[in-house]
Amino acid sequence: MTEISASSESPNEKRSKTRIQRENETRILLAALEVFSENGFRGATLDRIAATAKMSKPNLLYYFKSKEEIHVALLTDLLDVWLAPLREISPHGEPADEIGSYIRRKLESSRQFPRESRLFANEMLAGAPHIGDFLQSELKQLVDEKAAIFQGWIDEGRLAPCDPRHLLFAIWSTTQHYADFSVQVRHVLGLQQGDVSYYEEAVSMLETLFLGRLVPPVSTD
Amino acid sequence: MTEISASSESPNEKRSKTRIQRENETRILLAALEVFSENGFRGATLDRIAATAKMSKPNLLYYFKSKEEIHVALLTDLLDVWLAPLREISPHGEPADEIGSYIRRKLESSRQFPRESRLFANEMLAGAPHIGDFLQSELKQLVDEKAAIFQGWIDEGRLAPCDPRHLLFAIWSTTQHYADFSVQVRHVLGLQQGDVSYYEEAVSMLETLFLGRLVPPVSTD
DNA sequence: TATCATTTTTACCGTTTGGTCAAATCTCTT
């Protein structure tokens, strides 16, 4: 398995990109996101990606020289999206505000980028063969940093005692669930295919859950 | 896509099973669980399943007549495992006890059957092509029933006001996360491959989270 | 130990898969 490091485009490592190049690369990446996020890396096929992108397979391979290269390109973009909401947590705000807005950012991310979320989930389920390094280095480092902030709040009595890392796990899982398990959510709630109206209820539920007791000075009554 | 309904075994629909038959079917199912749970239905191959089961592919197909039949057999077994903890929730207990023990049952299920959990997650990510009916009928019905219990508690002031279905989503996601995203959990916590020592911390975190405020009369101090 | 059903293997089949190649077409610049 090739882990991601430096991304290199296919036609002409150097010269700036053509209009057609830019258009087609986005089309391919969009189609690939659709297919990879549904079936995972092994379950996806170049034929399906090409068909979704309305493009012949050899033409697709003119822009990305392998299935893996497309996947790596998607994952690279994804990791920024994934980390962005976490980075914003500040040690200077009120715990309730910081956690509350982090939850809202993550939920918003689930609503806006459900396929990216499923792409990430698929990679996890497969054992993170392509982004293991990222998890161990970049992510771990950022989590350590943010966990320290939480721990500080706990020590000051501004946050209920708990394991900061597991608090993050709880936030990640509950928010991503609405993207990754949206089929189940919709079926249980009796909603149609494209209906994502449950996000308002989700915000309310998760704020009640995470801010109700974990952050003592705040009352949600 | 074939939805599951009645399961039929391959050799001899009627006569009782041989020792060899029983042994080989379990070996196959175990190997298939390993492969399907990592790569999903499309990403899994009969060759890999056969290799994992230390069996030739035609021999494997002597016991199950298609890839799909193996998958259906696994999903059928899975659904019972998945529903069991939910069924146990009783309207007669204390909200804090019922929710607390439900969380512990779900966490225990994640620890004991992580591959089953990932199999389920893969099916969700793919859009539930095989168990869509189950979600809409059996699961929805059971959820409606249990949600009514929660709603009763809310009306009696024994549970903080919230959407009962979304409360269930939160419990499902947080508990299953430890099985489905175990790679991420381990990497972030800096643990080794097989190390699942984080489950104790998880119990503690989730009890703090779900029982801290949602259930007012109980104090976790 | 002979017999019969069960189990396993070997050799295969048609299709799908990821990927290549050279020729054909298109686009942009001059």
Added chain:
DNA sequence: AAGAGATTTGACCAAACGGTAAAAATGATA
């Protein structure tokens, strides 16, 4: 309008894919 470079296509390939047929090997039973 012509030439060069960028783009697209059709024909193809070897390997992997899900699955089959029939013979060979094994197991149970009398």
